Structures are given as C-alpha cells and as structure tokens.
Amino acid sequence: MFRILGAFVGFFILGILGIFLGYFVGSFIDRFRSLGPGSLNPLNAARRQSVFLETVFILMGKLAKADGRVSEIEVSHVEQFMQKLRMTPDYRLKAIGLFKQGASGDYDIHPKINEFLTVCGSSPNLKQMLLVYLIIMGLSDGQLNAAEEELLRTVAGRLGYHPAAFEQLLEMVLNQAHFAGGQSTSASSLEDAYKALGVSKDSTDQEIKRAYRKLMSQYHPDKLMGQGVPEEMIAVATEQAQEVQTAYDLIKKHRDQNRTTA
Numbered sequence: 001m002f003r004i005l006g007a008f009v010g011f012f013i014l015g016i017l018g019i020f021l022g023y024f025v026g027s028f029i030d031r032f033r034s035l036g037p038g039s040l041n042p043l044n045a046a047r048r049q050s051v052f053l054e055t056v057f058i059l060m061g062k063l064a065k066a067d068g069r070v071s072e073i074e075v076s077h078v079e080q081f082m083q084k085l086r087m088t089p090d091y092r093l094k095a096i097g098l099f100k101q102g103a104s105g106d107y108d109i110h111p112k113i114n115e116f117l118t119v120c121g122s123s124p125n126l127k128q129m130l131l132v133y134l135i136i137m138g139l140s141d142g143q144l145n146a147a148e149e150e151l152l153r154t155v156a157g158r159l160g161y162h163p164a165a166f167e168q169l170l171e172m173v174l175n176q177a178h179f180a181g182g183q184s185t186s187a188s189s190l191e192d193a194y195k196a197l198g199v200s201k202d203s204t205d206q207e208i209k210r211a212y213r214k215l216m217s218q219y220h221p222d223k224l225m226g227q228g229v230p231e232e233m234i235a236v237a238t239e240q241a242q243e244v245q246t247a248y249d250l251i252k253k254h255r256d257q258n259r260t261t262a
Contacts, residue, residue: 058107060081064137084239113159120227123227125227129224131166135169139174168198176240178196178243179192179244193248196247197248219238
C-alpha cells in the first residue's frame, strides 16, 4: 500500500525520479509494517522479546510441574531446547531461573500471562508460537497427561483460543513432529501430513496451498523476530517450518501422482 502511495507522492514532488524514490521508501515501510505492531520501534521489540522469553520458560516450568514432579525427561527436553536455541551463557542462566520459578508449587501464572497479553497480545503469531513451544514441551515424553492438558487449555483460553481452535493446533503440532528430520516416522504418513497442515483429504488443492502458506508465514523468521520472538528462539520455528514443508510436499506429490494415473 505505502509503496504505491510513495510513488504517487514522489511523482508530484520530484517527477519521474520521485516515482522510484517514493516506491523504495514505501516498500521499506510496507516491509516493516508486515512484521507486526511495534516492529518499527526498537524499544517495543526489545520489550516484547524479554516478555516472550520470560513467559515461555516460566510456563514451561509450570507445565513440567503440572503432574506434581519435574521428570528427568522434561529436564532433558529443556536442556536440549536451550542447546537448540544456541543460547548465550547469560540467556541460559536466565532461562533456567525462569523455569525453576515457574516450577515452584505456589507460582501463579496469571499475572505473567496478563503481562504477556499487554505487551505481546496484539500479535496472533506470538500467541500461537507460545502455545507451540508449550505443546512441544508437553509432548517431550511422548504424550500429554491430564494435568498438562488442563494447564495448556487454561493458557490457550487466556490467550483467546476457542477449545476447538486449540484442539486443531494441538493436532497440527503433534503431526508436524512426525515429519522431523525431513521424513515421516509414521506408518500413516499421508494422513499425518493432512493433519499437520490442519486440512483433510477432502480439501481442495487451493485450500491446502492456502493452509500451507499461512503456516509458513506464521513460522517465517523475519516476521517472528519483527514481532518479538528472540533471535535465539527462531531455530524451533524454523524446524516447524521444515516439517510443514515436508508434509506439504508429500501431499502434493501424492496428488500429482493421482492426477497422472487418472
């Protein structure tokens, strides 16, 4: 939008040369607007990153303690998570402290969620990525127990998710994990691929492509960093994007083959 407006304004002020200058400036503004509210303000971005990081690790701690004890598997998952993020020593110490804070039995998560909503709540992508990280944490031992699922539903509800929308996100993340490493580890890989994209075998090619593009946009590194996801935490989103790509490629290949043999 701003690139077109810039071109018109540039033409009226500087003539032909102004068209190119105005278009360039407008394109720059459009790019940063697409990253989300607050992305043009470095202070807002820094504040969002800090609050996002705090909320993720505090809620991870709360989730790990949901069933009454923090298991070795959950501790190992958090350690692997931090290694995957390539955290600096300072970030790592802070993350461990936040995790322990959330895991303390009497910790009330609602003030932290309120702060998250105040600072990050205008971005649907940040709310979704928070849930994605927590779901991955909850599934670290292969399944969600009742206490973990109840906590996730509580958090999702506070973030404005309808129960059905949370169920769909949960199923998508679970099935995206089947495509880790670029290939499916499930016997029913095609069915998993549809679920990973939040579509079904009855969906049209257009609907599938739309769902795929939406997910790839949500996991896009530039967009997430612009909205407040710390750079260290982008690695997980990149992995999710790769899993989505693998699932989409499998569906597309299967449909192309069917059209060829029809």
